[in-house]
Amino acid sequence: MALRFEPALESIAAAPIAAHYDHFIDGAWTQSTGGERFATIDPANETELSRVACGTGEDIARAVAAARTATSTWGRMPGRERAIYLYRIARAITERSREFAVLETRDGGKPIAESRDFDIPTAAAHFFYYAGWADKLAYALPGTAAPAPLGVVGAIVPWNFPLLMAAWKIAPALACGNTIVLKPAETTPLTALRLADVIADAGLPAGTVNIVTGDGATGAALVAAEVDKIAFTGSTAVGKGIARAIAGTKKRATLELGGKAANIVFADAARDEAIDGIVNAIYFNQGHVCCAGSRLLVEERAHDDIVARLTERLRTLRLGQPLDKNTDIGAINSREQYDRIVALVQSGIDDGATLVQAPCAIPERGFFYPPSFFTGAAPTQRIVREEIFGPVLTILTFRTAAEAIEKANATPYGLSAGVWTSDGAKARFVAARLRAGVVWCNTFNRFDASAAFGGYRESGYGREGGPSGLHGYLSA
Amino acid sequence: MLAPHAPVDAAAIRARADGFASRSIKADAKRAAIDLAIRCVDLTTLEGRDTPERVRSLCGRARNPGSGAPSVAAVCVYPTLVATATAALRGTDVLVASVAGAFPSSLSSLAVKSADVEAALAAGADEIDMVIDRGAFLAGDEATVIAEIRTLKAMCGPIHLKVILEIGELGSLQAVRRASDIALAAGADTIKTSTGKIGENATLAGTLVMAEAIRDFARATGERRGLKVAGGIRTTKTAFAYLVLVDEILGDAWLDPHAFRIGASSLLDDLVMQRERAATGRYASTESLPKD
Numbered sequence: 001m002a003l004r005f006e007p008a009l010e011s012i013a014a015a016p017i018a019a020h021y022d023h024f025i026d027g028a029w030t031q032s033t034g035g036e037r038f039a040t041i042d043p044a045n046e047t048e049l050s051r052v053a054c055g056t057g058e059d060i061a062r063a064v065a066a067a068r069t070a071t072s073t074w075g076r077m078p079g080r081e082r083a084i085y086l087y088r089i090a091r092a093i094t095e096r097s098r099e100f101a102v103l104e105t106r107d108g109g110k111p112i113a114e115s116r117d118f119d120i121p122t123a124a125a126h127f128f129y130y131a132g133w134a135d136k137l138a139y140a141l142p143g144t145a146a147p148a149p150l151g152v153v154g155a156i157v158p159w160n161f162p163l164l165m166a167a168w169k170i171a172p173a174l175a176c177g178n179t180i181v182l183k184p185a186e187t188t189p190l191t192a193l194r195l196a197d198v199i200a201d202a203g204l205p206a207g208t209v210n211i212v213t214g215d216g217a218t219g220a221a222l223v224a225a226e227v228d229k230i231a232f233t234g235s236t237a238v239g240k241g242i243a244r245a246i247a248g249t250k251k252r253a254t255l256e257l258g259g260k261a262a263n264i265v266f267a268d269a270a271r272d273e274a275i276d277g278i279v280n281a282i283y284f285n286q287g288h289v290c291c292a293g294s295r296l297l298v299e300e301r302a303h304d305d306i307v308a309r310l311t312e313r314l315r316t317l318r319l320g321q322p323l324d325k326n327t328d329i330g331a332i333n334s335r336e337q338y339d340r341i342v343a344l345v346q347s348g349i350d351d352g353a354t355l356v357q358a359p360c361a362i363p364e365r366g367f368f369y370p371p372s373f374f375t376g377a378a379p380t381q382r383i384v385r386e387e388i389f390g391p392v393l394t395i396l397t398f399r400t401a402a403e404a405i406e407k408a409n410a411t412p413y414g415l416s417a418g419v420w421t422s423d424g425a426k427a428r429f430v431a432a433r434l435r436a437g438v439v440w441c442n443t444f445n446r447f448d449a450s451a452a453f454g455g456y457r458e459s460g461y462g463r464e465g466g467p468s469g470l471h472g473y474l475s476a
Numbered sequence: 477m478l479a480p481h482a483p484v485d486a487a488a489i490r491a492r493a494d495g496f497a498s499r500s501i502k503a504d505a506k507r508a509a510i511d512l513a514i515r516c517v518d519l520t521t522l523e524g525r526d527t528p529e530r531v532r533s534l535c536g537r538a539r540n541p542g543s544g545a546p547s548v549a550a551v552c553v554y555p556t557l558v559a560t561a562t563a564a565l566r567g568t569d570v571l572v573a574s575v576a577g578a579f580p581s582s583l584s585s586l587a588v589k590s591a592d593v594e595a596a597l598a599a600g601a602d603e604i605d606m607v608i609d610r611g612a613f614l615a616g617d618e619a620t621v622i623a624e625i626r627t628l629k630a631m632c633g634p635i636h637l638k639v640i641l642e643i644g645e646l647g648s649l650q651a652v653r654r655a656s657d658i659a660l661a662a663g664a665d666t667i668k669t670s671t672g673k674i675g676e677n678a679t680l681a682g683t684l685v686m687a688e689a690i691r692d693f694a695r696a697t698g699e700r701r702g703l704k705v706a707g708g709i710r711t712t713k714t715a716f717a718y719l720v721l722v723d724e725i726l727g728d729a730w731l732d733p734h735a736f737r738i739g740a741s742s743l744l745d746d747l748v749m750q751r752e753r754a755a756t757g758r759y760a761s762t763e764s765l766p767k768d
Contacts, residue, residue: 003723003731004508008500113498272688273488316724325500422483442485 005318008325010112015102017190020051023059023213024196026066027206033058038215040189043109044322044331044366052189055214057221060181063210064225067152067179070207075149075177077205079135086131086174088202093124093167096198100191104163105322107190109331109367110285112323122447123167126465129449130175133470137176140470147474149177150252151228156219156242157192158234159185159333160288160389166192168464169231170209176473178229181210183222187334189213220245227251231472233290236387236413236458254462254472256290256454258387259415262408263293263444264398264430267302269420273442275309278393281418281444283317283371286332287391290459291416293444294388296373297404300397307356307375307395314358314371321363329360329391332367341369341390348374348383353394379410387413401426405433414456418444437463478661479692484650484685493680496724497717510751512731513715514541517548517747518573518704518739522672526553528560535564537766541744543752548744549733550603554579555592558599573603573638577628580642580671582607586624593628603636604628605704607671608655610645618658625662638704638737639664641686644676649685656689666702672739677707680717687725700729706739712750715743 020037022029032053039048053059074082093100097120104115133140141147153173157165166182173180184192192211199209212218216238223230223245229252232242236257246253263281265274281293298306322330332338349355353374362368373393377384383394398404408417417436421427431439437455440446447453447465454463462472501509519538521530531553538548550571551561561572574596578584593604606628612620629637639659643652659667667686669678683705690701703726705718715738722730730736745765752760 002728003501003512003719004505005499005501006503006505008502268483270483270485270488273485273492276488276492325498422485442488 005326007321009321010102010105010323010325012102012106012323015099015106017050017103017106021189021193021213022053023055023063024193024211025059025063026210027200030062032056038186040107040187042106043333044363046365046367049106050190052193052213055183055212055218055221059212060218060221060225063181063212064152064154064227066207067181067210068226070179070205071149071151073205074174074179074208075151077177079137079175079177082174082177083131083134085202085204086127086134086171089198090124090127090131092198092201093120093127097121097124100163100194102323103190103194105330108159108162108188109322109333111327111330112325113327114285119161119164122449123164125449126167126171130171130469133172133467134175137470137474140467141474141476144476147176147476150473150475151178152226153178153180153229153231153473154222154225154227155180155182155231156222156234157182157184159188160285160290162188163191163195165233166195168233172464172469173231173473174208176470178473179208181212181222181225181227183212183214183219186215229253229472232256239460252472254454254464255460256462256464257415257458257460259290259292259413259455259459260295260385260387260411261291261293261413261416261418261436262295262297262411262434263418264297264404264408264420265299265302265306266421266423266426267299268422269442270422271302271305271309274420275306275313277418277420277442277444278310279313279317282393283329283391284445286330286369288333288337288389289445291438291445293416293418294393295384295411296393296395297398297407298395299404300399303395303397310373311356314356317358317360317371319358319360319362319368319370329371332369332390335367337389338367338369341388341392344383344386344388344390345372345392348377348381348394351378351381351383353377353381353383379407385411401430405430409435412458415459416440479657479689479696482653482657482692484653486649486681489649489684490681493684493721496680496720499716499720501716507751507754509716509719510712510747510754511546513712513719513738514548514744514747514751515546516733516736516738517744518550518552518706518737519548519744520552520672520706520739520741522552522554522575526557528557531557531560532564535561535570537744538570539565539568541748542766543748543755545748545751549737552605552739555596555599555601558596558601562600571602572600573605574599574601575605577606579605579607580673582609583611586627589624590627590631593631597631597635601635603638604632605638605640605668607640607642608659610642613651613655614647621658622662625659625664629663636665637663638666638668638702640668640671640706642671642674643669643679643682644674649681652682652685653689656686657693660689660693660701664701666704666737668704668706668739670707672707678705678709680721683718683721684725687721691726700735702735702737703730704737704739709738709740710742710746712746715747
């Protein structure tokens with residue numbers, strides 16, 4: 001007989017959503033000077049969740065001015081005192097984790113199991129981790145007498161890990177004594193706005209953290225404003241625009257951009273474990289992961305077996321309502337992203353690659369895309385070159401380690417890579433030759449607040465996480 | 477046909493195994509899963525103080541666990557109690573399984589093990605649960621392990637032979653995979669995790685490795701071999717994690733007492749309690765449950 005699952009929906013009662021939200025500037029909810037709002041929707045059913053303020057250049061200027069004023073309190077506070085506030089924020093996120101998880105899942109479409117077990121706890125972990133550094137900054141930059149904060153940081157974060165990406169920037173920036181203006185992504189502003197409550201409750205001096213919602217124009221206004229640094233996570237195209245915009249100014253930047261990571265599977269890898277790793281690498285968060293293992297390189301003699309096992313494994317993935325605790329694959333974040341995935345997959349079909357898709361039922365409403373992979377792709381095709389940012393894997397083959405390394409590095413990106421083998425020496429040999437900021441061996445998409453993360457080449461520069469994550473927020 | 481060496485990554489196996497326990501089975505699906513679990517139970521008593529009276533009582537519960545629940549798959553006893561169980565279960569679908577072959581250590585001569593199996597079969601056992609010689613396996617003497625399984629399987633003929641790997645004594649998940657491949661190649665009808673007689677019993681990680689071996693064997697040969705988990709499975713929630721594992725790794729064809737068993741004693745009480753809870757919305761008092 002077949003094992004059935006009834007819907008096991010997480011309650012939404014824990015996370016009430018207001019009909020509309022303003023900006024959080026200088027410690028208070030502040031109406032936009034433009035007065036315009038835009039809707040944020042639940043991508044699993046296309047219904048409106050709330051309307052948020054569309055930040056204008058004037059809103060940004062007010063927020064940056066508030067942040068500038070706050071540098072005189074927050075920036076001069078002893079590190080051990082700043083740590084107290086950071087610990088408070090970390091504890092509050094942990095205590096309100098269910099509320100944050102439900103909000104993240106409704107606003108962004110990711111499965112509740114992921115927001116509950118990954119996004120929210122990891123966000124809290126970054127505050128806990130950097131709280132511990134706040135009074136030890138001299139040790140982060142050995143040889144420096146007194147590392148100083150930069151001043152005001154403009155942080156622009158994407159929609160794939162909304163709260164977590166905000167935490168990656170806010171936690172180290174605050175630990176180092178900077179103040180912040182955060183611009184959440186247009187489609188996923190709700191957890192950042194809830195974080196404003198946490199920050200207000202924690203009693204940080206007014207203006208230390210300001211949150212201005214909006215679209216690309218709001219982000220551009222922040223880049224142009226009187227900030228000392230831009231911390232950006234998002235697409236390579238926007239990242240390049242930021243680098244151009246701040247060229248010749250004293251503004252610093254850390255850019256965490258796109259990727260097209262190679263995930264290299266040797267024939268001597270533990271096969272089922274490698275399949276789990278492949279699934280995690282590309283289908284985690286519907287593939288909306290900048291470091292996703294989207295180019296699978298399989299040793300030629302294992303190719304057919306890996307494809308057969310992967311095809312079978314797709315059968316067990318449960319696509320559906322993100323709030324269902326059994327859901328493995330949730331909703332695509334927006335119609336725009338859905339359309340982009342559909343177009344890129346069509347280009348793969350047109351180019352002659354073979355498409356395999358999980359045989360799962362697709363809900364009638366909402367943006368859902370089945371876990372998919374291509375075999376028989378050629379290195380010149382768009383599905384091999386371009387970041388799809390969806391649950392679509394491209395499989396290529398190689399015969400020797402040297403060929404695997406060459407193919408893996410044949411990309412303008414360099415954010416992450418994976419190596420699967422039961423031969424430890426081979427794993428080290430290959431990992432050392434991959435030009436990527438993170439190389440995972442026999443695992444993928446593992447993150448820890450104490451480990452540095454960041455890219456090479458068109459995947460950006462600067463590191464987040466670990467002691468190196470402090471460097472982008474301090475001046476020596 | 478002995479499969480080639482298959483590498484196992486313990487960290488990745490444990491990560492996947494944890495996932496099986498996080499699935500949530502509710503409402504009608506829960507009622508169906510409880511009945512499936514009950515039908516897969518090998519209701520077991522393997523104690524030195526077992527008596528015919530206790531075994532008869534156990535058989536009564538095996539036939540009718542209470543509250544309208546279906547009967548279990550089998551009762552599992554020592555060889556000297558097989559005749560008692562067979563008599564008590566005559567005319568029912570419940571099978572009689574006997575541990576045999578110097579259970580639980582397997583540290584005896586093949587002649588003694590054979591005689592033990594012979595006695596259990598003569599008393600009417602429908603299934604035999606044997607244990608592999610872990611000493612020989614760990615010493616690298618796979619030939620002895622294979623020869624013993626082959627000898628006892630030849631004696632069993634069409635009688636179902638379950639081969640206990642005692643995974644808690646094998647030292648690594650890699651060894652669990654190798655022992656699974658050996659037992660399947662040697663003719664085990666079912667491979668079973670544990671005797672329940674040592675500290676470490678069935679684990680989701682060990683069971684996952686065994687299920688992968690069974691699945692790979694089926695792919696290579698077309699034969700469906702069985703899986704039995706035993707030892708330490710006491711709650712409905714734990715049993716569900718194993719059902720999810722079987723569902724995801726082996727598929728529907730294995731969600732059946734012919735291919736999947738749960739060796740347990742106290743688990744049945746919890747399944748029956750949860751069954752009543754699912755039907756009535758109330759928990760039965762533990763005092764209202766029959767005792768053996």
